[in-house]
Amino acid sequence: MFERRLRIILVALSVAIAIIVIRLLDLQVVHAAYYRQRAERVLLKPPRVIPFVRGRILDRTGRILAGDEPCWQLSVDYPILAGELSPEDSPAPKLIESMWYDLAQFSAESLEELDSRRTDIVNRIQRWRRAVTNAHGYDVSIREERMPHGIITGLDDQAQIAARQKFAGYDWVVVENSARRTCDSHPSLGHLLGQLGAPNPDDLRNDPNADDMLSRLLPTERIGISGVERASEEQLRGRRGLFQRNRRGEVVQNILPSSGEDTTLTVRFDLQKALYELLDEMLPAVAPDSPGGSIVVLDVATREVLALVSYPGYDANTFRRQYNELRDDTIGTPLRFRAVANCYEPGSIVKPLTCLAGMGTGVIDAHTTIHCDGYYDRQRYLNSYRCWKSSATGQRKAHGDIPVADAIAHSCNVFMYHVGDRVGPDRLCNYFKMAGFGARTGTGLREEREGINPTPSWLMDNRNQSATRGHARNFAIGQGELVLTPLQAANMMALYASGEIRNVSLRRGSPDNVTWNMPVSATAWHSIREGLFRVTNDPSGTAHATAYWNNGRYALCGKTGSATTRPTPTHYRISYEDASGAPLSEVVPAKVKRHAAELFRARFPNARFDPAKDVSVESRWPPPKPDGSDEHHSHAWFAGYLQPLDSTGRPDYQALPPIAFAVLIEFGGSGGHTTGPVAKEISRVIVEVLGNDLDPDSHVGVGTLW
Numbered sequence: 001m002f003e004r005r006l007r008i009i010l011v012a013l014s015v016a017i018a019i020i021v022i023r024l025l026d027l028q029v030v031h032a033a034y035y036r037q038r039a040e041r042v043l044l045k046p047p048r049v050i051p052f053v054r055g056r057i058l059d060r061t062g063r064i065l066a067g068d069e070p071c072w073q074l075s076v077d078y079p080i081l082a083g084e085l086s087p088e089d090s091p092a093p094k095l096i097e098s099m100w101y102d103l104a105q106f107s108a109e110s111l112e113e114l115d116s117r118r119t120d121i122v123n124r125i126q127r128w129r130r131a132v133t134n135a136h137g138y139d140v141s142i143r144e145e146r147m148p149h150g151i152i153t154g155l156d157d158q159a160q161i162a163a164r165q166k167f168a169g170y171d172w173v174v175v176e177n178s179a180r181r182t183c184d185s186h187p188s189l190g191h192l193l194g195q196l197g198a199p200n201p202d203d204l205r206n207d208p209n210a211d212d213m214l215s216r217l218l219p220t221e222r223i224g225i226s227g228v229e230r231a232s233e234e235q236l237r238g239r240r241g242l243f244q245r246n247r248r249g250e251v252v253q254n255i256l257p258s259s260g261e262d263t264t265l266t267v268r269f270d271l272q273k274a275l276y277e278l279l280d281e282m283l284p285a286v287a288p289d290s291p292g293g294s295i296v297v298l299d300v301a302t303r304e305v306l307a308l309v310s311y312p313g314y315d316a317n318t319f320r321r322q323y324n325e326l327r328d329d330t331i332g333t334p335l336r337f338r339a340v341a342n343c344y345e346p347g348s349i350v351k352p353l354t355c356l357a358g359m360g361t362g363v364i365d366a367h368t369t370i371h372c373d374g375y376y377d378r379q380r381y382l383n384s385y386r387c388w389k390s391s392a393t394g395q396r397k398a399h400g401d402i403p404v405a406d407a408i409a410h411s412c413n414v415f416m417y418h419v420g421d422r423v424g425p426d427r428l429c430n431y432f433k434m435a436g437f438g439a440r441t442g443t444g445l446r447e448e449r450e451g452i453n454p455t456p457s458w459l460m461d462n463r464n465q466s467a468t469r470g471h472a473r474n475f476a477i478g479q480g481e482l483v484l485t486p487l488q489a490a491n492m493m494a495l496y497a498s499g500e501i502r503n504v505s506l507r508r509g510s511p512d513n514v515t516w517n518m519p520v521s522a523t524a525w526h527s528i529r530e531g532l533f534r535v536t537n538d539p540s541g542t543a544h545a546t547a548y549w550n551n552g553r554y555a556l557c558g559k560t561g562s563a564t565t566r567p568t569p570t571h572y573r574i575s576y577e578d579a580s581g582a583p584l585s586e587v588v589p590a591k592v593k594r595h596a597a598e599l600f601r602a603r604f605p606n607a608r609f610d611p612a613k614d615v616s617v618e619s620r621w622p623p624p625k626p627d628g629s630d631e632h633h634s635h636a637w638f639a640g641y642l643q644p645l646d647s648t649g650r651p652d653y654q655a656l657p658p659i660a661f662a663v664l665i666e667f668g669g670s671g672g673h674t675t676g677p678v679a680k681e682i683s684r685v686i687v688e689v690l691g692n693d694l695d696p697d698s699h700v701g702v703g704t705l706w
Helices: 002-030 032-042 078-082 093-107 111-136 157-166 187-193 201-205 227-231 269-286 316-328 347-361 404-409 413-423 425-434 456-463 469-476 486-498 522-537 593-603 671-690
Strands: 048-050 064-077 148-155 173-183 241-245 251-255 293-299 305-311 370-372 400-402 554-565 568-577 583-589 615-621 633-644 659-665
Touching: 048 173, 064 078, 064 093, 064 157, 064 187, 078 111, 078 148, 093 111, 093 148, 093 157, 111 148, 111 201, 148 157, 148 173, 157 173, 173 316, 187 227, 187 269, 187 305, 187 316, 269 293, 269 305, 269 671, 293 486, 293 671, 347 404, 347 413, 347 425, 347 469, 347 486, 347 522, 347 554, 347 633, 347 671, 370 413, 404 522, 413 425, 413 469, 425 456, 425 469, 486 522, 486 554, 486 633, 486 659, 522 554, 522 633, 554 671, 568 593, 583 593, 593 615, 633 671, 659 671
Parallel strands: none
Antiparallel strands: 048 241, 064 148, 064 173, 241 251, 293 305, 293 659, 370 400, 554 633, 568 583, 568 615, 633 659
């Protein structure tokens, strides 16, 4: 009996010893590296991430438009920011409170501003942690929770020395290398260069470098969110470095950062600047009620963008400080990138394309004449489908029997109505598609809109309408649902000048631009170009009096356009009840009703109102005149190109026009009266900047920083 018990005890002891031995083997042999790594991790100091230098943005001459400047930043360990330290590890609450007061005093910012920044950092990291946890299926701690994060940035050398001295008593506050983005301050560049901002959830979710710890997007860093900064994010972005020591001060990791690559634009800054200042000077004189406009200049041969001007603009460096002011300017709307983000009815600048569609489909040829007595059909459509009225005489135009070139030179609506009627909406929209309508042009800009090519399928899907010949008649003169951006209009003019259909390029080194020709005859092209030449160069042309320009080597050719529109809302009045039930109202600056309701709700979260019933238009721009004569307004267009001349002063149609452009002035009224004088000055400025050869790479100097 005793021996049996002894055996049982010995077996139990043996099993226990065996388990201990196996566990020791597991710890010290099988998983030794894993536990050694964990032990070493406990002994490591928090890693210090070394930021990369973001690539520069240059114009085509090498001038630096945006670049990173080295600076310093004050960073605070994440556990302090998030309040996640255990009581035994956490500094005294009074010490942390003292730190925030010192940070506020040092930065001349309020505690509220610093706390808002802290909260933003913590929220972004927690969102990122949740996303990583959801992807793995179990709770995951991310590296960003063990790192310091910048609270005060942009410190110069003297400020960083002062910061090291002032915050030496706070072990969890560090001074780190950083960089700040500095841009040329000219307002013509604000939209084009764009802004940096925090990545949104979609950016983090679709990050192609998510598996690379040093390349992946961090929720606390800034990436390009608009303009070229966004379009070239992959190229401009570098790779972070990493530096880490253990508790003994030994360096265990030292990975150097890699800088981003530079992006060179096709834009000439001197041309961009000069054209912006031209609008700034001329708009008050030619269109006092205009809130703004746009100019786009293209190299016809390459379709490179030489200028992409939106007026008014802003200084990219002060964007964040001025954002509320810029947002609330609902008349000038300086936040709108008009050149690519605003769409307008093209009006008469589309008439040459209508003629091309007619000749390309065979319903007319260059010599076909159509009779204009001022009306498309006086019996059936006395009050519609009419030719235009002369502003000088008030009489409706009656052009008589008129061929293609004359119809363009005199901008005959009746001719275009008949061509549109014969071509029909389907085939007409096919030619619009060939010209790039309803599609982005290839800039890569996030802000760029496609415009609308109102094909029969589009009309059915979006208007629940069947396409009719009436639609085609409206489209033929650039009215109705057809809308373009100024960039698309300039590209259309480059098509008129060259016969070639191409996408545009905004960045040098873009993939090869595929070219194809519009399927019309050489005779058809000659009639189109002759008509465009006569618009400005023949005394009977619609824009001769205001847009004639000829320097002996080039002549301005082009087409004016007036696109009917209405005044747009600028402010909304919102009727609401406060917490006590008292009826009140508030005027909110906004262009659309939905934005007004959103802005009001953000300002007055406890107010009670019905967005459908309690939001009404308070004011519009342009404001109404006392006699009510301006119920309808027009945006003013001029789209043109510079045609080389032969020795006799006639257009040399064998020579490719080097430059095409479009100018749009909002609420400018008549295209001829308003944009004609501007087009003349644009032509002068282009030659002045590019030289007599109109070479975009002429006068190229050494790249300089602003």
